[in-house]
Amino acid sequence: MKKALIIVAALTLAPTFAAAESFEKAYLKARAMYGQGAVFEWQGNQYVATHEEESEANVDATEANAQMMIDKAKAKNKEVAALGFEWKLTGDILKKAEAAKADGDYRKALDLAAQAKYHARIGIQQYHYAQSNWQLSVPE
Amino acid sequence: MKIIKMMTLSLGVVLATQMTQAADSGFTLATVNPEADRTALQNYFKKRFPESEVQDYVNGIYAVDADSRAQWEEIEEFPPYEFAVEEGEELFNTPFANGKGYADCFENGGVGIRQNFPYWSKEEGTVKTLEMEINECREANGEQPLKWGKGEIAKVSAYMAWTSRDQVFDVKIPEGDTAAMAAYLDGKKFFYAKRGQLNLSCANCHVQGTNIRIRADLPSPQLGHVSHFPVFRSKWGDLGTLHRRYSGCHKDSRSKPLKPQTETFRNLEYFQTYMSNGLVVNGPGARK
Amino acid sequence: MQKLKTSFYAAGLMAMLSAGTAQAVDKAELIAMGKAVYLNKSKGNCVSCHQIEDADATQAGNQGPPIVAMKQRFPDKAVLRAQVWDATVNNPLTIMPPLGKHWILSEQEIDAVVEYVYQF
Numbered sequence: 376m377k378k379a380l381i382i383v384a385a386l387t388l389a390p391t392f393a394a395a396e397s398f399e400k401a402y403l404k405a406r407a408m409y410g411q412g413a414v415f416e417w418q419g420n421q422y423v424a425t426h427e428e429e430s431e432a433n434v435d436a437t438e439a440n441a442q443m444m445i446d447k448a449k450a451k452n453k454e455v456a457a458l459g460f461e462w463k464l465t466g467d468i469l470k471k472a473e474a475a476k477a478d479g480d481y482r483k484a485l486d487l488a489a490q491a492k493y494h495a496r497i498g499i500q501q502y503h504y505a506q507s508n509w510q511l512s513v514p515e
Numbered sequence: 516m517k518i519i520k521m522m523t524l525s526l527g528v529v530l531a532t533q534m535t536q537a538a539d540s541g542f543t544l545a546t547v548n549p550e551a552d553r554t555a556l557q558n559y560f561k562k563r564f565p566e567s568e569v570q571d572y573v574n575g576i577y578a579v580d581a582d583s584r585a586q587w588e589e590i591e592e593f594p595p596y597e598f599a600v601e602e603g604e605e606l607f608n609t610p611f612a613n614g615k616g617y618a619d620c621f622e623n624g625g626v627g628i629r630q631n632f633p634y635w636s637k638e639e640g641t642v643k644t645l646e647m648e649i650n651e652c653r654e655a656n657g658e659q660p661l662k663w664g665k666g667e668i669a670k671v672s673a674y675m676a677w678t679s680r681d682q683v684f685d686v687k688i689p690e691g692d693t694a695a696m697a698a699y700l701d702g703k704k705f706f707y708a709k710r711g712q713l714n715l716s717c718a719n720c721h722v723q724g725t726n727i728r729i730r731a732d733l734p735s736p737q738l739g740h741v742s743h744f745p746v747f748r749s750k751w752g753d754l755g756t757l758h759r760r761y762s763g764c765h766k767d768s769r770s771k772p773l774k775p776q777t778e779t780f781r782n783l784e785y786f787q788t789y790m791s792n793g794l795v796v797n798g799p800g801a802r803k
Numbered sequence: 804m805q806k807l808k809t810s811f812y813a814a815g816l817m818a819m820l821s822a823g824t825a826q827a828v829d830k831a832e833l834i835a836m837g838k839a840v841y842l843n844k845s846k847g848n849c850v851s852c853h854q855i856e857d858a859d860a861t862q863a864g865n866q867g868p869p870i871v872a873m874k875q876r877f878p879d880k881a882v883l884r885a886q887v888w889d890a891t892v893n894n895p896l897t898i899m900p901p902l903g904k905h906w907i908l909s910e911q912e913i914d915a916v917v918e919y920v921y922q923f
């Protein structure tokens with residue numbers, strides 16, 4: 376019952392999903408060509424190429440905010456670890472973020488945690504991509 | 516918000532299955548065909564390196580690169596693993612505290628059996644490697660297990676390989692055993708999937724990238740990868756097991772390191788050894 | 804996928820402008836940084852796969868093509884930047900790591916290494 380509902384919903388959503396994908400493409404292209412803060416247009420609107428995590432970290436450099444960002448990054452990293460796709464340096468980056476927070480350098484802690492969370496999120500993407508594309512490099 | 520996330524996720528799954536179905540020839544449990552995989556891999560390397568004999572792939576990079584082969588042949592004149600084999604023999608023949616020994620745990624007294632590993636254990640529902648059984652033998656006889664990567668375990672394993680030289684690998688996937696086939700497929704998938712911060716698959720270096728320089732290193736062909744383990748590496752200055760090598764290479768993709776003898780690595784060994792079926796045991800080996 | 808939209812537009816432009824001036828002032832420094840990125844194993848490690856006409860780039864690998872004629876190959880420098888940022892767009896199977904997309908290098912390090920290779 377639940378399953379059927381989800382599939383129907385997914386199908387009706389499909390056009391939006393396709394559009395969302397091309398937003399992602401436009402975003403990545405702008406970021407790749409011009410770096411952080413690049414402005415690009417998509418379907419008549421203008422956007423700034425800032426990673427989700429960079430926006431999240433763009434808050435007051437307080438201890439509470441730093442802790443919140445570190446917690447979010449840790450949670451994401453747990454998700455990717457469960458998929459077997461955790462990256463090697465993420466744990467160290469998180470440790471550095473915690474050390475920066477302990478030193479009172481909340482800005483640095485926020486930025487490091489943002490990077491760690493980004494790594495975890497892209498690792499999850501990498502996992503999903505691998506599930507349907509790993510076979511591309513198998514000799515036939 | 517949460518609902519939307521779930522829906523896109525399930526859509527992702529729907530899309531993914533469609534894609535695999537479209538492109539499928541041996542990538543799902545229903546269609547995977549190890550023998551076809553093995554032939555395709557051999558043909559791939561035959562085409563890339565027409566001068567190299569299939570049987571010579573047990574010599575790794577030295578099968579396809581003449582320059583490093585000359586250096587290696589010099590090393591092999593005074594094999595750096597010779598002492599390790601002797602020590603391995605001694606360890607192998609030294610009785611445990613209870614009077615029993617390794618020979619009691621293995622078929623044929625543990626001599627000439629390297630080519631039968633790894634194998635699928637139906638009872639345990641998992642891939643068993645030689646090193647795993649060496650430690651199980653110890654524990655069954657009241658001894659502490661050995662560390663996986665190097666030291667005594669590598670020496671005992673080296674001696675067992677030595678007594679098996681020139682035996683032909685013939686790893687089997689029991690017919691109709693879906694779980695065994697799933698383990699093989701898991702190993703195959705692990706080998707070909709890109710992972711880690713550097714986005715590298717094993718195939719990036721050991722299929723596509725074979726014999727092409729990464730800095731001063733030449734990655735070997737994956738065909739024949741397992742035949743000569745454990746290996747004496749000049750870089751290590753001692754003997755190491757296959758899974759020690761797996762750990763190092765896996766880490767090179769900047770993935771969080773996996774421990775030796777995890778299920779993932781055992782499945783990988785199962786897949787890789789199947790690819791080397793028909794080649795001979797030539798362990799222990801020597802590498803740069 | 805945030806809709807920052809036009810309110811961020813001005814901020815974005817300002818960020819680009821200030822980055823622009825920084826580059827103009829310190830181009831030599833940027834190139835020096837780029838060279839370090841090119842050679843350093845824990846940074847870009849480009850040397851492990853690409854030969855380049857720089858005496859310090861010893862023992863270069865050849866997984867990738869030699870870095871030559873960059874201006875001819877990439878008249879638009881931003882296209883070169885995109886290749887470094889994510890090589891998988893052009894070739895999903897490539898061995899070249901997505902240095903920007905996987906945040907292996909910072910955006911400034913990407914700018915620097917692009918500036919460095921653009922001389923060759």
